Amino acid sequence: MDTPVARRCSSIKRIIIVLSGKGGVGKSSVSTQLALSLYGSSPSARVGILDVDLTGPSIPRMLGIDGHPVHQSSDGWVPVFADGTEARMACMSVGFLLKKKGDSVVWRGPKKNGMIRQFLSDVRWGELDYLVIDTPPGTSDEHLSLLEHLAPVHSKLSAVIVTTPQAVALTDAMKCLSFARAVNLPILGLIENMSGYVCPCCGEVSNVFSTGGGEAMAQREGLTFLGSLPVDTELVTLLDASSNPDGVETSELNSIDDVSSSFKLLRSYQATPSSKLFADILTKVLSSLGRISQAGNETSNGQAS
Numbered sequence: 001m002d003t004p005v006a007r008r009c010s011s012i013k014r015i016i017i018v019l020s021g022k023g024g025v026g027k028s029s030v031s032t033q034l035a036l037s038l039y040g041s042s043p044s045a046r047v048g049i050l051d052v053d054l055t056g057p058s059i060p061r062m063l064g065i066d067g068h069p070v071h072q073s074s075d076g077w078v079p080v081f082a083d084g085t086e087a088r089m090a091c092m093s094v095g096f097l098l099k100k101k102g103d104s105v106v107w108r109g110p111k112k113n114g115m116i117r118q119f120l121s122d123v124r125w126g127e128l129d130y131l132v133i134d135t136p137p138g139t140s141d142e143h144l145s146l147l148e149h150l151a152p153v154h155s156k157l158s159a160v161i162v163t164t165p166q167a168v169a170l171t172d173a174m175k176c177l178s179f180a181r182a183v184n185l186p187i188l189g190l191i192e193n194m195s196g197y198v199c200p201c202c203g204e205v206s207n208v209f210s211t212g213g214g215e216a217m218a219q220r221e222g223l224t225f226l227g228s229l230p231v232d233t234e235l236v237t238l239l240d241a242s243s244n245p246d247g248v249e250t251s252e253l254n255s256i257d258d259v260s261s262s263f264k265l266l267r268s269y270q271a272t273p274s275s276k277l278f279a280d281i282l283t284k285v286l287s288s289l290g291r292i293s294q295a296g297n298e299t300s301n302g303q304a305s
């Protein structure tokens, strides 16, 4: 089907949708870490991150590019490049379109649907190896709009589910899984976030909440368990340090050089020992992606023959 979204997405190889049943489980942090890991997976990897959490956009803040202006060209919106002039990490979020930091989006379904369509059809992503899409918690209008508009490029889609170990989060993660299955969205796997607390002094792991529920759910449901991430104080410090100071007006943030130093700080997280855990997750994500594309090829070959 030839639609504006299909035309725009023709230069994107893989689209990974990050889902969570419950709010606050770390879906945006995982989307950010996933995008950074994919970016670091090869010196030429080109990654986009699209924030469709319209009422709670947090990706610009996490990437240290909060408040940067988005320019409109004759061919659509130019995304903000989190890595500055290297231009391999493109980001788009409703957060860039708000006049002031802290402004809220109070939109009904049709307006949200229009915004998502515009994000998918009007952003000049260019050639991307991966587009990571951070979604709102649960399965809402935004998810339905997203999948409806992306239907012409369904073969490029897959999802990662993020949960925390508590029973209530796992129940909501199950709803997410049912949704993904209902819309025939391949699942790359499940991540259990905030699984234990690592003491910054001695490295001892304390299980503040129950643990292992995510892995058990993955096993039960035949999903790949991508891994557990502990509560990491270093990550929080970095995410806070990379954010722009409160109250900086959009018009004051025009220099692309401002972006590079924040991004370097965030990338330094990728070099810490705790990021080893995310490196293992990335290996499993890439292997699941390979498996899904192979299955897709076999299906299309089978259909062709």
Ligand SMILES: Nc1ncnc2c1ncn2[C@@H]1O[C@H](COP(=O)(O)OP(=O)(O)OP(=O)(O)O)[C@@H](O)[C@H]1O
Binding pocket: 020, 022, 023, 024, 025, 026, 027, 028, 029, 030, 053, 056, 058, 135, 136, 137, 193, 194, 229, 230, 231, 232, 233, 235, 236, 239
């Ligand atoms: N593994 C972790 N260690 C420490 N803090 C974390 C971790 N994961 C997430 N956080 C922190 O928890 C808070 C919520 O995380 P995040 O915004 O990623 O959750 P979310 O699921 O996307 O939330 P929302 O429902 O608002 O979309 C953030 O302040 C984030 O920095």
Ligand code: SF4
Binding pocket: 199, 200, 201, 202, 203, 204
């Ligand atoms: S885990 Fe060990 S070092 Fe860390 S706070 Fe507890 S007693 Fe102290």
